[in-house]
Amino acid sequence: MTLKQNNNLISPLGADQAAQLQQVVSQLSPNQLAWVSGYLYGLSAQDGAVAGSAAQPQAAAPAGQLTILYGSQTGNTKGVAQQAFDAAKAKGLNTKLVSMADYKPKDLKKETHVLIAVCTQGEGDAPDDAIELHEFLASKKAPKLADVKYSVIALGDSSYEFFCQTGKDFDERFAKLGATSIAPRVDCDVDYEAEAAAWIEDVIAKMSDELSAGVAPVAQAVVGSVAPAQASQYNKKNPFKATLETNQKITGRDSSKDIRHFEISLEDSGLTYQPGDSLGVWFRNDEKIVSELIEKVGLSADEKVKVADNEVTVVEALARHYELTLSHPGFVAKYAELTANADLAKLAEDRAALREYIDGRQIIDIVREHAAKLTAEQFLSCLRPITPRLYSIASSQAEVEEEVHLTVGLVKYDAFGEEHFGGCSGYLSERLEEGGEVEVFVEHSHFRLPEDTNAPVIMVGPGTGVAPFRAFVQEIDANELETPTWLFFGNPNFTEDFLYQVEWQDYLKRGVLNNIDLAFSRDQAEKVYVQDRMLEKAEELWQWLEKGAYFYVCGDASRMAKDVHDALVKIVAEQGGKSQEDAEAYVTELRKNKRYQRDVY
Structure with missing residues (x-):
């Protein structure tokens, strides 16, 4: 039945309103219509019944609410939480996405279904926005959570001793308070995307079974997220190819530090940022290091390998897609296994000794000391995907407009008879020329000036x-x-x-x-x-x-x-x-x- 036909019945809509509504709904799928009907019902429930209208039967309410809590330092964990929220919304679940910084811990006793996404900062510390909730759960004030069903995804870096510790803490404390886990905790390393996607698919399916509702769930809500002032098509997965305009050393000739001031053009990107945000920078590994690795491992530079869903040459894979500067325990263990190296295998079994060994060593240092022939597939399986570096933005767009400024310390040191550079700082400072292209994106932050401009x-x-x-x-x-x-x-x-x-x-x-x-x-x-x-x-x-x-x-x-x-x-x-x-x-x-x-x- 069209709205025109429906207007022959008793309707509070005028002819123009009916025509406008018909134009909108004619473009929607059945699933979208169900969501919109729930959204409109939610609004009407908030505002009260329309005066003078006939009583309508109420749409079935959801069986409960799913709350997704996230604690994020760099934005990765927030991204995982957002993906879970989107998946829950696609299932028609009544879902709320909340930063732990904006969540009232006492509200936990009202929850029935909770997903937790949290990272670990440094040596086992909670990220700043999760500290209060993390401490509350360990205190005597924490309520019993016998009616709560939950799951945890933890993000971390296995290079650190207390890998994913904050996520482990949340899992342990929820369980101790009587909550029921609907899916085992997942601990993700820096290459977290595949594991996170699998966790989301699993837990949202289980939560959907738990929260199956009528045809019209109320509208989902996002609480405490920071959105950019203007939408842009560019993000972490689709970075903008910006131009490096300025690379200026701002420490003296005799300084113990080499700190650079960079100015990067964002012209035509649509990217906007606020003071306190960070700029993500994708970088290329040093070609000299890539060439030496290929030689020592016995690889063919032109051989094609699969990276994600693309085929690229070995040289391109090592230059753009894999981490070569930050060593990690997993590399030593896997490399030892594939090369049958007894010394490295023994080292990998001693966590303290292993961490001391990799401190200051890059991947190339380990390969130099323990050179061995591997296939491209074998060697790449030892490596972690490259991750962009995040730098605090050193400019205000109110001042610099379509530019972004960075203040970056060049990581440079001598070790094991060779000069070493940081992956991204070396790329920006030493290998990327002014006028060259660099792939960037904006990572929005909780770090903000006061809304009250008179506050000191x-x-x-x-x-x-x-x-x-x-x-x-x-x-x-x-x-x-x-x-x-x-x-x-x-x-x-x-x-x-x-x-x-x-x-x-x-x-x-x-x-x-x-x-x-x-x-x-x-x-x-x-x-x-x-x-x-x-x-x-x-x-x-x-x-x-x-x-x-x-x-x-x-x-x-x-x-x-x-x-x-x-x-x-x-x-x-x-x-x-x-x-x-x-x-x-x-x-x-x-x-x-x-x-x-x-x-x-």
Whole structure:
């Protein structure tokens, strides 16, 4: 029956409305019609019945709701959660996708069906947006979850000792609280896509059986996700071929560091970003390393091999598709097995010794020490897929428009008689010429300036960690905001390593930057770091916090971020007259309210 025919019956629609609706629904499939009907029913249930309309029979409600919780540091885990959400939506499930940072832990007791996607940061730590929920589940406040059915997918890196530890924690704690796992936890390494796809297919099918509903489920909701300001066709799987416009070294000739400032054109890409976002960069491995590997393993450069669904030459596979700079335990174990190398096999059995062995060694170093002939298929089976590197964006589009700026430290060191370079930093700094093409995409982040532009901002960013704060201050300046700002910056030497010195001095002179405290560790006998400067300014820093300041940290996770956190807690305890426990609670509350944010790596 068309809407025109239906209008002969009692209808609240006018002729024009009916015609417009008919035009829309005529283009929809039966599945889409069912979804739209559920969506409209959900709206009507929220807004109440239309006055004067005839009572209509209610559409069948879903048997329950599936909640997908994600904790993501770089965006990969969020991507897996989004894929699970899309798969659940395609099944017609009433589904909610929520960042753990935006989820109220006490709501767990209301859940019945939960999927958890979470990564592990560094040596077994939860990502920042998952910390609160992770701690809550281990506390006495955690509720019994006997009515909850769940599954966990954990993302990690087997190069680290505590591989996928956060995911293991969530799985263990849900089970301990009485929840029932509907599918075993899946622990994914850096090449996670295939395993993640299989997990999604499995758990969504099982959740669909659990939550089978009537023909009209209510609309799905996405909570706490950050969307780009403008849609673009370019993403991680379909990167934009951008132009490298500038490669400028910004540390001095005698500096112990080689830090580069890159400017990349995004013209005609449609890519947009906000201060705090990251730029993903796909890179090519060094051709010299590729050639040497081919020679030592006895491969043919022109032989065709299958990578994903494509056929490429061995040289192209090694240059573009496989990780050659970051060693990992799996490579040693598989290479030892295929080459029947007893020494490597013995080493692979000792986790501590193996990690010490691969520290500083690239794939080529291991092959040089233990050269052996393998087929292309055998050798490639030892390797992990190449992964793009994410760099904090060092610019604001309000200032630079269709450009993006990066601040990158070149990884360069001598080891085992050879000069070594980082995969992406070496590519950008040494092998990609200005004017050359580089494949990039934008990774959106939780790391954001306050919505209240009058809220003070405290930024702690030593070394290349200063990058997002350059973007923050550019944004504030370009939009002529009155945001009070305070920067803590550190590096080895004032004369060699004061990154963007002229810019900071100009911002300070014009009042865009209110305070700057510098920690150059090697300019005096006793080393001084950013956390030391914080403690020196403890009283004023506490006053800023009490006035509603937001506190940001960017940089090294293993030492700097922990030292800064400890200094922050100490300042709160001493200046606020609080116990250690109360000071920790104060800082936790800052984090809950998004007034304490970290971009650490």
